[in-house]
Amino acid sequence: MHQYLTKRIGSMVLTLFAISMVTFFLMNAIPGGTAEMVVKHTFVGLEQQASSAQLQEISSRYDLKKPIIVQYCNWVSGALLHGDFGTSYAYQKPVTAVILLRLPATLMLALASMLIVLVVGIPLGIYSAIHENRLSDIIIRVASIFTMSVPGFWLALILIMIFSIGLGLFPTSGYGTPYHLVLPALALSAHTTAVTIRIMRTGMLETLGKPFITFAIAKGLPTKYIITRHAFRNALLPVVTVLGIYFGHMLAGTMVIEQIYAWPGIGSLLINSVLARDIPVVEGCVLVIVALVLLVNFAVDLLYLAIDPRIHYE
Amino acid sequence: MNESRMEAGKTVPVRFGSFPHTWCGQSARAMLSHRTVFIPLVLLGLIACCAVCAPLIAPDDPGAIDLKHVVSLPSSKHLLGTDYLGRDVLSRLVYGARTSLFIALATIVISCVAGIVIGCVAGYQGGMIDLVLSRGIDIFIAFPGIIFALVLLGFMGPGVFNLILALSLTQWAGYARLIRGEVLSAKNENYVLSARTVGLSDRIITFRHILPNVVAPVLILATIDIGHVILSTATLSFFGLGVPADVPEWGSMINTGKTFMRTAPLLTVIPGLVITAVVVLFNVLGEGLRDVLDPHDGMEAFD
């Protein structure tokens, strides 16, 4: 176990390194991505020219004249030695501060959505499996395949149309109260919920067809007991895997949802920074998201350990 | 011993409602007789026809601007109304099918080819190369690709070519993993070993013996991925990072239409429904194919 942890954490760190390198070089290598132009653009505002003195000042402030490899090494050493991930071109503040300010909103949104996924997806999946091929099952399946196929940004707009403009139940955008959370969380969770329903249903059906369930019935156990105590945990294994993967997708989805609902999180920060070519912030956001994804995958592995006694990590 | 004797006169194992695992030959008919394959296939074929014959079907030039009649409601001249520049919405939807399907197909083809090459190399070479490649595959699978696509497009600028490139980067890993696994398991099977001792080159072995085995799972994955790619294309276009503004595309139609959400909700609603419908069809088709071709596997396509 100890060895496993070391190996696992080591590989996470390596992955972060690889990702940081790839994004750093990619952003600096693509034409139109030269940091110099970026800085000039972000400093003097849209449609205005920067003077050469400003360019000088700025490229020396951000070390932009040095070769990219040197810039990268400086960035890495800064990050490792001082926890300094650079300074945002647009905000003129340390990237860490910019991101930390936005992180809670994204985490809240992602967790709320995960909650919806769990509370809605799992019971509906089980219900659908138990009522296989009955009308309710068919309705749930059709609804879930539709929900899976709906573009997230479109769903977000439609939710606003219906629940904000039409019914006036929730604010159209913004952040602050639990009311503000409802629509973004719904929109973000929809796809994953639908997938969860399907996986849970498949897993449940597969489990219900297993001999140990037949044996449990033969033991004279009541149906409800069999489903909750025997089938559920076994059917949960694939769901846990899928949710681990889909957590990453939800983090990606926050980009869309946050933008539409003016939710001040990492996702909208990332999009705005990409559009503003704020390379240090883009780099930081990507790293944070990758780190979160890796952590969740790690947590999923540990969760497996808790659920499935057959699994051992060496 | 007596046991194996008894097994000798075995009937086909009763696995109700399923087909044998081999997919070639007899199952082509089985596939088409399967409702969840046949119906979406026909509908998607129709949509593809519309896309190909767009100039014949579309009532209007999708780029024809008519500033005197912007955001008009459906009429006999414009069945679905006009957009913010007075362009015919129906025509743009029809041409949009071209854009979306072309991008999706091109992306999937490139991803497949890249995935097959990388998967084969990783599976065959083994050792350090495999270690590095499969680590890369893992990263790309674990990491939400659309973020890469967005960052990439944000810096390269929108454009059909850029979009295909960025989306391919997000999709190849699934195929690579699939094929690497298949190559690894096939590598030790007798027929490959014997083919090797006979002196066939690795490439021939791969193409002759391994690829036919992965056609079914790749087909299933590709079908469901096309749906994903269509959604991603729409999402990126929604942010103005997909196709250029004058190319008709469903996602950018929603983007420009959302402004008129209250005055002309159809401009937002219809392209969204079209995307949903097409993606539903691909999802249903993918599941149908999986039921027919790969009855044992319930999970692969979801990750």
Place this chain on the structure above:
Amino acid sequence: MSLLEVSGLNVTFPTQEGNVRASSDVSFSLDEGEVLGLIGESGSGKSVIGLSILRLLPAYAEVSGRILFRGIDLAVIPEKDLARIRGREIALLPQNPVLSLNPLMQNGRQLAEVYEQTGDDRVVARKKTLDLLQAFSFHDPAGVYTLYPHQLSGGMRQRLTAGIALSYHPSLLIADEPTRGLDRDVREKTIDLFRKIEDEFGTAILLITHDLDLAERLCSRIVVMYAGEIVEIGPAGEVFEDPAHPYTQGLLRARPRNGLVPLPGMSPGLSALPPGCRFAGRCGRADVSCTTTHPTVSGCGPGRCARCRHLF
């Protein structure tokens, strides 16, 4: 009145390629304390019969016929009443102990939950479980209790499932292929286990198996199944000594001790059964009428009957 009386049992699975008739017009009975062997090749429909007695088949299976257990028709009583009979009156010893144990639940819990269902609290249930484990020759019941199925050996799992099945001293045990996939040692132990069950618990056993040796050593009566129907019934000794039906004869000839003469051909698919005798295609004595007329079961000696026109 016999303990179990099955009459006219038909089981059909509707599939896309047509109906699969897994059992056709099966009738037999079983007395209190009797060990009845139900033998036949894989796919002959014998396991389906075991499962249909406890109504454990998937919902889409179409079942008809009467299954009288102590006069109660199990095929029609409500699920709730049936749940009271399952495990307590009629127990199932499943085919595959590995797959029949919940991999995510402690061994002891899988036994204790049976007791808890009838109202025992956790402590009592645990006590009873440990006792039962002891009785089934587990040396360290408390240790086994907290282990998971994958941590047990094949024989231990076999005993554990048997323990679970017998936890309520049922009057009938349906043992579905108890020796399938077991190595020689475990198989011997299984036979001991059954002897023990028979001796100590006095339970009637419906032994469903393709293992002729097992059937010969344990059973008092034998029912031979072929392609979903019964072809021969008789006392074990007589059937093994002097098989009446050509199929039974063929089966016995294929045993190693009888010279390993294989039965030629394949049994017919259950979805496309021939109109005549189902064995006709493989039978040395078959004539034209065999392929057109479906034979009925007729008596051919005291307590014996068979389904073959040539016997009479």
Place this chain on the structure above:
Amino acid sequence: MNTQYSIVALAFVALILVAGCTTTRTAQGNTDSKILPIGEMWEPDSIDPAGHDSGTLICEKALITETLVGANADFSLKPALATSWKQREPHTWEFTLRPGVVFQDGTPLTASAVKFSLDRVARVNPSVKEMMKYASSEVVNETTLRITTTEENPVLPAYLHYPAISIISPTSLDANGDLIKPIGTGPMTFRSFDEQTGTLTVEKNEQWWGGGVGLDGMVLRPITDPNTRALAIENGEVDFTVDVPYSETDMINAMDGINVEKYETPRLYKIDCNLNHTPLQDTRVRQAISSAINRDDIVTNVLYNVGKPAAGPFLPSMVWADKSLAPYPCNQTKARVLLGEAGWTDTDGDGILDKNGAPLELEMITYSERPGLPPMGEAIAAELKEAGIKVDFDVMEYGSLDDRRKAGDWDLYLAAYTIAMVPDPQYILTNWYSTDGTDNNAGYSNPAVDALIEEAGEISDLNTRYQKFSAVQDIVYDDLPIIPVAYYGVAIVKKDTVNGYVFDPTAHDYRINPNMTIEA
């Protein structure tokens, strides 16, 4: 197991609710106290009054700080914190400060406080320093400040109208010179800034020198998407906002309780012609293009009347604008004739004009940050096609566009540039039309124009100065290196309960009027 799950689930819910409740509540319309909730259009990067965008926010929208010099609606200057000013020497100006003004923390507005403010701006915002050519300033007495420029700058007072050069109290900064909060002299006092949401809250400054303040306070919440702003005001989440989607303005105006007012702002939609490319070197081709554009159609159907057809670079309401100019009327025939004179005819009958076998194809580029540009470009492309010019139209992010523009790989560049960063024509005319102008994307070089601009730049008398600049406007009206299309507009959207709003055309996005009131 079950109980564990529900505990985890409950913990989840609790966590989310707690987090949701503890963060600042967005102020909803509150009728008791007259707090105005505003849907602001930009996400503030900071609240430093010396920044370009944040300066506009703090000075013109949040009304915390004020500038030394103010401007009238015709862009002529008027006293603000400075009551008068005089150019003592070519490089030196003296400004007399308004007596009796105090900062919001009670400290008086003195010459040394102003000097402190100007020095700070020059230090933290080099582009402003360069713009005003600021060298140093010295305190003459309590109420008089002398400002020295690096070179002669006859329009220094105009630059001092720029919001980034608004005056803050030295107490706004801590010992290290870092901003604690902006303390100014304006009608509103800074109360709080929620960094997470970018929401800025201000409250009434009872001691404001300008007299009664109508509002008790304001909450400025950033909503960057125009559509979202429209939804927010419709849903009653804000009482005042700007620039909802142009297309929705009429619909929103028709709604109960909301009204929309449209104004022109000092910004110009224009097309730069790349004079390094052969077809556009011919003035007749440029004039043809200008004639082919139907400005009225574009203003009506693309801008939905948020804007006006443009004649020259300056708004007619500007005091220095050449008012004799009229927008090029749309005349396709004239365009064809001009093109024909320039040698472009449709010889192969494909609808595209050609000369020497080469078709008349132009590449037009624009950027997507300003919502009016892409549809305007598409409309113009369609109109030019009608005139026989094939246009390839590319919309890019400004970042990628800038590279392409520099590379010269374009013919027409559609953009919307400001025409009054400061209330004086020199800045724009120099940048746009002089040979070395920083924004002379066209590559225009006319010695007569260069000479006129240089002469005018040294004249302090406004009338003669403006005459020279008018002459420049006349020349470029015919030369058309830059084709003006339309003046930018702004749509002010507010609840009917908001009274007394007066539009300030010199504002950089919009200026909140301190005399506004909210009906209960």
